[in-house]
Amino acid sequence: MIEEGHIVMAKKKRNELWIITGAAGTGKNTVSEYLYTQYGIPRVLTHTTRPPRAGEKDGVSYYFETPESFAQKHLIEQVTYDGHQYGSSREALQKAWATHRIVSLVLDTEGAKSYIRTFGDHIFLLFITVHHPDSLRQRMIDRGDAPVAVEARLHSPEYRRDLKLPAELAPVAHIIHNDTWVEAKQEIDRLLKQEAIRMAAEEF
Numbered sequence: 263m264i265e266e267g268h269i270v271m272a273k274k275k276r277n278e279l280w281i282i283t284g285a286a287g288t289g290k291n292t293v294s295e296y297l298y299t300q301y302g303i304p305r306v307l308t309h310t311t312r313p314p315r316a317g318e319k320d321g322v323s324y325y326f327e328t329p330e331s332f333a334q335k336h337l338i339e340q341v342t343y344d345g346h347q348y349g350s351s352r353e354a355l356q357k358a359w360a361t362h363r364i365v366s367l368v369l370d371t372e373g374a375k376s377y378i379r380t381f382g383d384h385i386f387l388l389f390i391t392v393h394h395p396d397s398l399r400q401r402m403i404d405r406g407d408a409p410v411a412v413e414a415r416l417h418s419p420e421y422r423r424d425l426k427l428p429a430e431l432a433p434v435a436h437i438i439h440n441d442t443w444v445e446a447k448q449e450i451d452r453l454l455k456q457e458a459i460r461m462a463a464e465e466f
C-alpha cells in the first residue's frame with residue numbers, strides 16, 4: 263500500500279501451533295503444562311472416548327466423549343490409539359488462535375503428520391523422548407494410571423510406534439530428551455528464546 267509518497271508495509275503476524283508428540287509417559291502433558299504456566303501458551307483441547315484417569319476433568323484435560331457424541335464432532339483429524347478414539351477440531355484451534363498467537367496441541371505421531379500436511383509452516387514440532395523407555399512404565403504408575411491400563415498401553419502398537427520419530431517428521435522436529443526435567447526444561451527455554459527472536463525479526 264502506498265500512502266502520500268511513503269511505502270507502508272503491513273505484514274500479518276503468523277500464528278504458530280506447537281505440536282507436542284512422543285510416546286505415552288515421555289512427558290508431553292508436562293511440557294504442555296510448562297508452556298502454559300511459564301509462557302502463557304495455552305493448550306488446544308482435543309476429544310477422546312478414553313475414560314478419564316484419576317484427577318482428569320472434562321473440559322480441562324480433554325473433552326471426554328461417548329462413542330456416539332464423538333461421532334457427532336467435526337474433526338479435522340482423528341485416530342484410534344490403544345483402542346480409544348481421539349480427535350481434534352478446527353474450531354478449537356481457531357478459538358485458541360483468536361486470543362493467542364502461539365498455542366500448543368498434544369498429539370500422537372499420526373496426528374502430527376496430518377497437521378504438518380495441513381498447516382505446514384504454522385507448525386513448530388516437539389518430539390519428546392527418553393533414552394531408557396523402560397522407565398516409562400513407572401512414570402505412568404506414579405501418575406496414577408491403573409496397572410491394567412498401563413500394561414495395555416505398553417503393549418499397544420501405537421505406543422511402540424511413537425517411541426521412534428517417524429522419518430516424515432524428522433526434518434522439522436525439535437527433539438527434547440526428557441530423561442530429567444531440568445534438562446528438558448533448559449532445552450524448551452532455549453527453543454522459546456530462539457523462536458521469539460526469529461518471530462520478532464519476521465515482523466520487520
Ligand SMILES: Nc1nc2c(ncn2[C@@H]2O[C@H](COP(=O)(O)OP(=O)(O)O)[C@@H](O)[C@H]2O)c(=O)[nH]1
Pocket residue numbers: 283284285286287290291308309310312339340341343348349350368369370371372373374
Ligand atoms: N491424533 C491425535 N492424537 C491425540 C489427540 N488427542 C490426544 N492424542 C494423543 O493420543 C495419545 C494417547 O493419549 P492419552 O490417552 O492421553 O495418553 P498419554 O500419551 O499417556 O498421555 C497421545 O499420544 C496423545 O498425544 C487428537 O486429537 N488427535
Ligand SMILES: Nc1ncnc2c1ncn2[C@@H]1O[C@H](COP(=O)(O)OP(=O)(O)O)[C@@H](O)[C@H]1O
Pocket residue numbers: 284285286287288289290291292293401402404405440441442443444446
Ligand atoms: N523428567 C521426568 N522425570 C520423571 N518423571 C517425569 C518427568 N517428566 C514427566 N514426568 C512424570 O511422568 C508422568 C508422565 O508424564 P506426562 O507428561 O503425563 O506424559 P505423557 O503426556 O507423554 O503421557 C507424569 O506423572 C509426570 O509428572
